[in-house]
Amino acid sequence: MLDFKFKSSTKKINEGNVTWSSPSNIALVKYWGKKEHQIPENPSISFTLNNCKTTTTLSYSKKENTNNFSFDVFLDGDKKEDFKPKIETFFKRIEAYLPFLRDYHFKIETSNTFPHSSGIASSASGMSALALCLMSIEKALSEDISEAYFNQKASFLARLGSGSACRSIEGDLVVWGTHKEINGSSDLFGIKYPHDVHENFKNYQDTILLVDKGEKQVSSTVGHDLMYNHPFAERRFEQAHENMSKLISIFKTGDLNAFIKIVESEALTLHAMMMTSMPYFILMKPNTLEIINKIWAYRNETNSKICFTLDAGANVHVLYPENEKENVMEFIKDELIVYCQNEHYISDQIGFGANQIQL
Numbered sequence: 001m002l003d004f005k006f007k008s009s010t011k012k013i014n015e016g017n018v019t020w021s022s023p024s025n026i027a028l029v030k031y032w033g034k035k036e037h038q039i040p041e042n043p044s045i046s047f048t049l050n051n052c053k054t055t056t057t058l059s060y061s062k063k064e065n066t067n068n069f070s071f072d073v074f075l076d077g078d079k080k081e082d083f084k085p086k087i088e089t090f091f092k093r094i095e096a097y098l099p100f101l102r103d104y105h106f107k108i109e110t111s112n113t114f115p116h117s118s119g120i121a122s123s124a125s126g127m128s129a130l131a132l133c134l135m136s137i138e139k140a141l142s143e144d145i146s147e148a149y150f151n152q153k154a155s156f157l158a159r160l161g162s163g164s165a166c167r168s169i170e171g172d173l174v175v176w177g178t179h180k181e182i183n184g185s186s187d188l189f190g191i192k193y194p195h196d197v198h199e200n201f202k203n204y205q206d207t208i209l210l211v212d213k214g215e216k217q218v219s220s221t222v223g224h225d226l227m228y229n230h231p232f233a234e235r236r237f238e239q240a241h242e243n244m245s246k247l248i249s250i251f252k253t254g255d256l257n258a259f260i261k262i263v264e265s266e267a268l269t270l271h272a273m274m275m276t277s278m279p280y281f282i283l284m285k286p287n288t289l290e291i292i293n294k295i296w297a298y299r300n301e302t303n304s305k306i307c308f309t310l311d312a313g314a315n316v317h318v319l320y321p322e323n324e325k326e327n328v329m330e331f332i333k334d335e336l337i338v339y340c341q342n343e344h345y346i347s348d349q350i351g352f353g354a355n356q357i358q359l
Protein backbone atom coordinates (compact mmCIF):
# COMPACT_ATOMS: atom_id res chain seq x y z
CA MET A 1 0.00 0.00 0.00
CA LEU A 2 1.24 3.43 -0.84
CA ASP A 3 1.65 5.92 1.93
CA PHE A 4 -0.27 9.08 1.11
CA LYS A 5 1.48 11.35 3.58
CA PHE A 6 2.98 14.42 1.95
CA LYS A 7 6.76 14.10 1.60
CA SER A 8 8.37 17.27 2.87
CA SER A 9 9.84 19.37 0.16
CA THR A 10 12.32 22.18 -0.10
CA LYS A 11 10.69 23.71 -3.17
CA LYS A 12 9.03 27.08 -2.75
CA ILE A 13 6.25 28.23 -5.06
CA ASN A 14 4.51 31.57 -4.54
CA GLU A 15 1.70 31.26 -7.02
CA GLY A 16 0.38 29.34 -9.97
CA ASN A 17 -2.69 27.77 -11.48
CA VAL A 18 -3.76 24.43 -12.85
CA THR A 19 -6.82 23.11 -14.70
CA TRP A 20 -8.32 19.63 -14.76
CA SER A 21 -11.41 18.26 -16.43
CA SER A 22 -12.94 15.28 -14.67
CA PRO A 23 -15.95 13.11 -15.52
CA SER A 24 -19.00 11.91 -13.70
CA ASN A 25 -19.59 8.16 -13.45
CA ILE A 26 -22.57 5.83 -13.26
CA ALA A 27 -22.42 2.89 -10.88
CA LEU A 28 -23.42 -0.61 -12.03
CA VAL A 29 -22.98 -2.14 -8.56
CA LYS A 30 -24.00 0.65 -6.21
CA TYR A 31 -22.20 2.21 -3.28
CA TRP A 32 -24.91 2.77 -0.68
CA GLY A 33 -23.81 2.76 2.93
CA LYS A 34 -20.51 3.87 4.43
CA LYS A 35 -18.53 3.69 7.64
CA GLU A 36 -16.50 6.44 9.24
CA HIS A 37 -13.89 8.21 7.11
CA GLN A 38 -15.72 7.54 3.86
CA ILE A 39 -15.07 3.79 3.93
CA PRO A 40 -17.69 2.04 1.80
CA GLU A 41 -19.74 -0.83 3.22
CA ASN A 42 -19.41 -2.73 -0.05
CA PRO A 43 -17.46 -2.68 -3.30
CA SER A 44 -18.91 -0.77 -6.26
CA ILE A 45 -18.06 -0.51 -9.94
CA SER A 46 -18.91 2.21 -12.44
CA PHE A 47 -18.74 3.23 -16.05
CA THR A 48 -16.86 6.47 -16.45
CA LEU A 49 -18.88 8.95 -18.53
CA ASN A 50 -17.41 10.81 -21.44
CA ASN A 51 -19.55 13.93 -21.75
CA CYS A 52 -20.70 14.81 -18.24
CA LYS A 53 -17.67 16.63 -16.91
CA THR A 54 -16.55 19.33 -14.51
CA THR A 55 -13.67 21.59 -15.45
CA THR A 56 -11.92 23.28 -12.54
CA THR A 57 -9.15 25.86 -12.55
CA LEU A 58 -7.38 26.20 -9.23
CA SER A 59 -5.31 29.36 -8.78
CA TYR A 60 -3.14 29.60 -5.70
CA SER A 61 -1.13 32.38 -4.12
CA LYS A 62 0.96 32.28 -0.97
CA LYS A 63 -0.51 34.05 2.06
CA GLU A 64 1.07 35.33 5.28
CA ASN A 65 -1.29 33.94 7.83
CA THR A 66 -1.60 30.16 7.97
CA ASN A 67 -4.32 29.99 10.66
CA ASN A 68 -7.25 29.27 8.36
CA PHE A 69 -8.17 27.87 5.01
CA SER A 70 -8.77 30.66 2.57
CA PHE A 71 -10.60 30.13 -0.71
CA ASP A 72 -13.31 31.48 -3.02
CA VAL A 73 -15.47 29.34 -5.27
CA PHE A 74 -17.01 30.36 -8.59
CA LEU A 75 -19.46 28.39 -10.74
CA ASP A 76 -19.61 29.70 -14.31
CA GLY A 77 -18.06 32.94 -13.08
CA ASP A 78 -20.53 33.51 -10.23
CA LYS A 79 -19.28 33.44 -6.66
CA LYS A 80 -20.86 30.54 -4.78
CA GLU A 81 -20.94 31.02 -1.00
CA ASP A 82 -23.18 27.96 -0.64
CA PHE A 83 -20.45 25.66 -2.07
CA LYS A 84 -18.00 26.69 0.64
CA PRO A 85 -19.03 24.49 3.59
CA LYS A 86 -18.61 21.28 1.57
CA ILE A 87 -15.15 22.38 0.42
CA GLU A 88 -14.17 23.49 3.92
CA THR A 89 -15.12 19.99 5.18
CA PHE A 90 -13.13 18.47 2.33
CA PHE A 91 -10.06 20.57 3.20
CA LYS A 92 -10.32 19.54 6.86
CA ARG A 93 -10.46 15.87 5.91
CA ILE A 94 -7.47 16.01 3.56
CA GLU A 95 -5.30 18.48 5.42
CA ALA A 96 -3.21 15.70 7.02
CA TYR A 97 -2.21 14.57 3.51
CA LEU A 98 -1.72 18.04 1.99
CA PRO A 99 -0.16 20.23 4.67
CA PHE A 100 0.31 23.13 2.22
CA LEU A 101 -3.46 23.81 2.19
CA ARG A 102 -3.18 26.58 4.79
CA ASP A 103 -0.23 28.23 3.03
CA TYR A 104 -2.19 29.49 0.05
CA HIS A 105 -5.28 31.44 -0.86
CA PHE A 106 -7.18 29.44 -3.49
CA LYS A 107 -9.49 30.59 -6.23
CA ILE A 108 -11.60 27.66 -7.42
CA GLU A 109 -13.29 28.33 -10.77
CA THR A 110 -15.53 25.55 -11.92
CA SER A 111 -18.00 24.79 -14.69
CA ASN A 112 -19.99 21.73 -15.70
CA THR A 113 -20.80 20.45 -19.18
CA PHE A 114 -24.25 19.54 -17.86
CA PRO A 115 -26.71 22.04 -16.42
CA HIS A 116 -26.41 22.48 -12.66
CA SER A 117 -30.15 22.03 -12.34
CA SER A 118 -30.28 18.82 -14.38
CA GLY A 119 -30.40 16.63 -11.30
CA ILE A 120 -27.09 15.07 -12.34
CA ALA A 121 -24.88 14.94 -9.29
CA SER A 122 -21.80 17.06 -9.80
CA SER A 123 -20.07 15.85 -6.64
CA ALA A 124 -18.19 13.00 -8.38
CA SER A 125 -16.85 15.15 -11.21
CA GLY A 126 -16.43 18.25 -9.03
CA MET A 127 -14.57 16.63 -6.14
CA SER A 128 -12.35 14.57 -8.44
CA ALA A 129 -11.42 17.66 -10.50
CA LEU A 130 -10.51 19.55 -7.32
CA ALA A 131 -8.52 16.61 -5.94
CA LEU A 132 -6.56 16.40 -9.20
CA CYS A 133 -5.81 20.14 -9.12
CA LEU A 134 -4.50 19.79 -5.55
CA MET A 135 -2.36 16.84 -6.61
CA SER A 136 -0.83 19.01 -9.34
CA ILE A 137 0.27 21.43 -6.62
CA GLU A 138 1.75 18.55 -4.60
CA LYS A 139 3.56 17.45 -7.75
CA ALA A 140 4.92 20.95 -8.34
CA LEU A 141 6.19 21.11 -4.75
CA SER A 142 7.68 17.62 -4.67
CA GLU A 143 10.84 16.19 -6.08
CA ASP A 144 9.38 13.32 -7.98
CA ILE A 145 5.97 11.71 -8.05
CA SER A 146 5.08 8.69 -10.15
CA GLU A 147 1.95 8.69 -12.28
CA ALA A 148 0.62 5.73 -10.29
CA TYR A 149 1.07 7.60 -7.00
CA PHE A 150 -0.48 10.76 -8.49
CA ASN A 151 -3.64 8.97 -9.64
CA GLN A 152 -4.00 6.81 -6.58
CA LYS A 153 -3.62 9.69 -4.17
CA ALA A 154 -5.98 11.84 -6.30
CA SER A 155 -8.58 9.07 -5.97
CA PHE A 156 -7.86 8.71 -2.24
CA LEU A 157 -8.39 12.46 -1.73
CA ALA A 158 -11.46 12.60 -4.00
CA ARG A 159 -13.04 9.83 -1.90
CA LEU A 160 -12.77 12.07 1.15
CA GLY A 161 -14.70 14.75 -0.76
CA SER A 162 -17.40 12.41 -2.04
CA GLY A 163 -17.19 8.62 -2.12
CA SER A 164 -18.20 8.10 -5.74
CA ALA A 165 -15.69 10.78 -6.83
CA CYS A 166 -12.85 8.30 -6.28
CA ARG A 167 -14.19 6.38 -9.28
CA SER A 168 -13.72 9.39 -11.61
CA ILE A 169 -9.95 9.64 -11.93
CA GLU A 170 -8.64 7.02 -14.30
CA GLY A 171 -10.10 4.25 -16.46
CA ASP A 172 -13.35 3.41 -18.23
CA LEU A 173 -14.50 0.86 -15.67
CA VAL A 174 -13.51 1.62 -12.10
CA VAL A 175 -13.79 -0.49 -8.94
CA TRP A 176 -13.83 0.98 -5.45
CA GLY A 177 -13.97 -1.20 -2.35
CA THR A 178 -12.18 -4.38 -1.46
CA HIS A 179 -13.36 -7.48 -3.30
CA LYS A 180 -11.71 -10.87 -2.92
CA GLU A 181 -11.56 -11.58 -6.65
CA ILE A 182 -10.21 -8.18 -7.67
CA ASN A 183 -6.53 -7.88 -6.97
CA GLY A 184 -5.48 -4.44 -5.80
CA SER A 185 -9.04 -3.35 -4.99
CA SER A 186 -9.19 -1.06 -1.97
CA ASP A 187 -11.66 0.74 0.27
CA LEU A 188 -9.36 3.76 0.12
CA PHE A 189 -9.31 4.54 -3.61
CA GLY A 190 -10.68 3.45 -6.96
CA ILE A 191 -8.68 1.30 -9.37
CA LYS A 192 -9.01 0.59 -13.08
CA TYR A 193 -10.94 -2.65 -13.46
CA PRO A 194 -8.07 -5.13 -13.90
CA HIS A 195 -9.74 -8.13 -15.63
CA ASP A 196 -10.75 -8.84 -19.24
CA VAL A 197 -13.57 -6.83 -20.74
CA HIS A 198 -15.41 -8.22 -23.78
CA GLU A 199 -15.80 -6.12 -26.93
CA ASN A 200 -19.55 -5.92 -26.32
CA PHE A 201 -18.83 -3.28 -23.69
CA LYS A 202 -16.68 -1.11 -25.90
CA ASN A 203 -18.11 2.40 -26.25
CA TYR A 204 -21.15 1.38 -24.21
CA GLN A 205 -23.84 4.04 -24.52
CA ASP A 206 -25.65 5.91 -21.74
CA THR A 207 -28.53 8.23 -22.55
CA ILE A 208 -29.57 10.07 -19.42
CA LEU A 209 -33.28 10.88 -19.36
CA LEU A 210 -33.91 13.91 -17.18
CA VAL A 211 -37.25 13.04 -15.63
CA ASP A 212 -37.01 15.44 -12.75
CA LYS A 213 -34.54 18.25 -13.07
CA GLY A 214 -33.32 20.21 -10.13
CA GLU A 215 -35.71 19.01 -7.48
CA LYS A 216 -33.92 18.16 -4.27
CA GLN A 217 -32.95 14.52 -4.00
CA VAL A 218 -32.14 12.92 -0.68
CA SER A 219 -28.69 14.31 0.12
CA SER A 220 -25.97 11.69 -0.01
CA THR A 221 -25.21 12.13 3.70
CA VAL A 222 -28.81 11.45 4.65
CA GLY A 223 -28.96 8.66 2.08
CA HIS A 224 -25.96 6.70 3.30
CA ASP A 225 -27.09 7.20 6.91
CA LEU A 226 -30.27 5.31 6.05
CA MET A 227 -28.19 2.15 5.91
CA TYR A 228 -27.30 2.38 9.62
CA ASN A 229 -29.58 -0.06 11.45
CA HIS A 230 -31.35 -0.82 8.20
CA PRO A 231 -33.09 -4.21 8.56
CA PHE A 232 -31.67 -5.52 5.28
CA ALA A 233 -28.26 -3.83 5.34
CA GLU A 234 -26.01 -6.81 5.99
CA ARG A 235 -27.66 -8.94 3.33
CA ARG A 236 -27.48 -6.05 0.88
CA PHE A 237 -23.73 -5.60 1.42
CA GLU A 238 -23.18 -9.33 0.80
CA GLN A 239 -25.29 -9.14 -2.34
CA ALA A 240 -23.08 -6.37 -3.72
CA HIS A 241 -20.06 -8.69 -3.32
CA GLU A 242 -21.96 -11.48 -5.09
CA ASN A 243 -23.04 -9.19 -7.93
CA MET A 244 -19.48 -8.02 -8.38
CA SER A 245 -18.32 -11.65 -8.70
CA LYS A 246 -21.01 -12.28 -11.31
CA LEU A 247 -19.98 -9.16 -13.24
CA ILE A 248 -16.39 -10.38 -13.46
CA SER A 249 -17.45 -13.35 -15.58
CA ILE A 250 -20.02 -11.28 -17.48
CA PHE A 251 -17.38 -8.75 -18.49
CA LYS A 252 -15.21 -11.62 -19.67
CA THR A 253 -17.82 -13.51 -21.71
CA GLY A 254 -19.82 -10.50 -22.91
CA ASP A 255 -23.10 -12.05 -21.74
CA LEU A 256 -25.37 -9.02 -22.10
CA ASN A 257 -28.51 -10.79 -20.85
CA ALA A 258 -26.76 -11.56 -17.58
CA PHE A 259 -25.38 -7.98 -17.49
CA ILE A 260 -28.89 -6.56 -17.77
CA LYS A 261 -30.13 -8.65 -14.84
CA ILE A 262 -27.38 -7.46 -12.50
CA VAL A 263 -27.55 -3.81 -13.52
CA GLU A 264 -31.32 -3.45 -13.28
CA SER A 265 -31.47 -5.43 -10.06
CA GLU A 266 -28.80 -3.18 -8.52
CA ALA A 267 -30.75 -0.05 -9.49
CA LEU A 268 -34.01 -1.36 -8.07
CA THR A 269 -32.24 -2.63 -4.93
CA LEU A 270 -30.81 0.85 -4.31
CA HIS A 271 -34.33 2.27 -4.43
CA ALA A 272 -35.70 -0.66 -2.42
CA MET A 273 -33.20 0.18 0.32
CA MET A 274 -34.55 3.73 0.39
CA MET A 275 -38.14 2.56 0.46
CA THR A 276 -37.46 0.19 3.37
CA SER A 277 -35.38 2.52 5.54
CA MET A 278 -36.56 4.71 8.40
CA PRO A 279 -37.32 7.38 7.37
CA TYR A 280 -38.38 5.99 3.98
CA PHE A 281 -38.30 7.68 0.59
CA ILE A 282 -39.63 7.10 -2.88
CA LEU A 283 -37.30 8.87 -5.28
CA MET A 284 -38.77 7.44 -8.47
CA LYS A 285 -41.49 9.48 -10.15
CA PRO A 286 -44.41 8.16 -12.20
CA ASN A 287 -42.42 8.92 -15.36
CA THR A 288 -39.47 6.87 -14.07
CA LEU A 289 -41.79 3.85 -13.96
CA GLU A 290 -43.31 4.66 -17.36
CA ILE A 291 -39.80 4.66 -18.85
CA ILE A 292 -38.81 1.40 -17.15
CA ASN A 293 -41.93 -0.34 -18.44
CA LYS A 294 -41.36 0.99 -21.97
CA ILE A 295 -37.77 -0.29 -21.88
CA TRP A 296 -38.95 -3.74 -20.82
CA ALA A 297 -41.61 -3.83 -23.54
CA TYR A 298 -39.10 -2.72 -26.19
CA ARG A 299 -36.66 -5.41 -25.07
CA ASN A 300 -39.36 -8.10 -25.31
CA GLU A 301 -40.41 -6.99 -28.76
CA THR A 302 -37.01 -6.43 -30.34
CA ASN A 303 -34.47 -8.59 -28.55
CA SER A 304 -32.51 -5.42 -27.84
CA LYS A 305 -29.93 -5.44 -25.03
CA ILE A 306 -31.12 -2.08 -23.72
CA CYS A 307 -31.39 -1.73 -19.94
CA PHE A 308 -31.63 0.98 -17.29
CA THR A 309 -29.94 2.05 -14.13
CA LEU A 310 -30.82 4.74 -11.60
CA ASP A 311 -29.02 7.12 -9.27
CA ALA A 312 -30.49 8.28 -6.00
CA GLY A 313 -33.14 10.20 -7.93
CA ALA A 314 -35.81 9.99 -10.61
CA ASN A 315 -33.62 10.27 -13.70
CA VAL A 316 -33.06 7.15 -15.80
CA HIS A 317 -29.75 6.12 -17.34
CA VAL A 318 -30.52 4.07 -20.46
CA LEU A 319 -27.59 1.73 -21.18
CA TYR A 320 -27.07 -0.09 -24.50
CA PRO A 321 -24.30 -1.46 -26.73
CA GLU A 322 -22.80 0.76 -29.39
CA ASN A 323 -24.14 -1.36 -32.27
CA GLU A 324 -27.70 -0.53 -31.20
CA LYS A 325 -27.11 3.20 -31.11
CA GLU A 326 -29.29 4.18 -34.06
CA ASN A 327 -32.25 1.96 -33.22
CA VAL A 328 -32.27 2.78 -29.53
CA MET A 329 -31.98 6.53 -30.16
CA GLU A 330 -34.98 6.29 -32.45
CA PHE A 331 -36.90 4.42 -29.75
CA ILE A 332 -35.86 6.98 -27.13
CA LYS A 333 -36.95 9.89 -29.30
CA ASP A 334 -40.23 8.26 -30.31
CA GLU A 335 -41.28 6.82 -26.98
CA LEU A 336 -39.26 8.00 -23.99
CA ILE A 337 -38.54 11.69 -24.47
CA VAL A 338 -42.16 12.55 -23.67
CA TYR A 339 -41.49 11.50 -20.07
CA CYS A 340 -38.54 13.89 -19.66
CA GLN A 341 -38.88 17.38 -18.24
CA ASN A 342 -38.78 19.79 -21.19
CA GLU A 343 -37.82 16.77 -23.33
CA HIS A 344 -34.34 17.06 -21.90
CA TYR A 345 -31.83 14.24 -22.18
CA ILE A 346 -28.02 13.88 -22.36
CA SER A 347 -26.28 11.50 -24.77
CA ASP A 348 -23.21 9.98 -23.26
CA GLN A 349 -20.98 6.95 -23.52
CA ILE A 350 -18.25 5.27 -21.59
CA GLY A 351 -15.11 7.44 -21.34
CA PHE A 352 -11.58 7.14 -20.02
CA GLY A 353 -11.25 9.45 -17.06
CA ALA A 354 -9.89 12.84 -16.19
CA ASN A 355 -7.42 14.95 -18.14
CA GLN A 356 -5.32 17.97 -17.40
CA ILE A 357 -5.99 21.00 -19.55
CA GLN A 358 -3.22 23.36 -20.57
CA LEU A 359 -4.67 26.86 -20.81
Ligand code: DP6
Pocket: 026, 027, 029, 030, 031, 032, 038, 044, 121, 123, 161, 162, 163, 164, 165, 220, 221, 224, 270, 311, 312
Ligand atom coordinates in the same frame (compact mmCIF):
# COMPACT_ATOMS: atom_id res chain seq x y z
C1 DP6 B 1 -26.44 6.32 -5.38
O1 DP6 B 1 -20.68 9.49 -3.58
O2 DP6 B 1 -22.68 11.04 -3.56
O3 DP6 B 1 -24.77 7.44 -6.64
O4 DP6 B 1 -19.75 9.74 -0.24
O5 DP6 B 1 -21.69 10.88 0.79
O6 DP6 B 1 -20.51 11.96 -1.13
P1 DP6 B 1 -20.92 10.66 -0.45
O7 DP6 B 1 -21.94 9.92 -1.43
P2 DP6 B 1 -22.01 9.84 -3.00
O8 DP6 B 1 -23.01 8.57 -3.15
C2 DP6 B 1 -23.33 8.07 -4.40
C3 DP6 B 1 -24.36 7.03 -4.29
C4 DP6 B 1 -24.94 6.53 -5.60
C5 DP6 B 1 -24.35 5.17 -5.97
C6 DP6 B 1 -22.94 5.17 -6.53
O9 DP6 B 1 -22.53 6.13 -7.20
O10 DP6 B 1 -22.28 4.15 -6.32
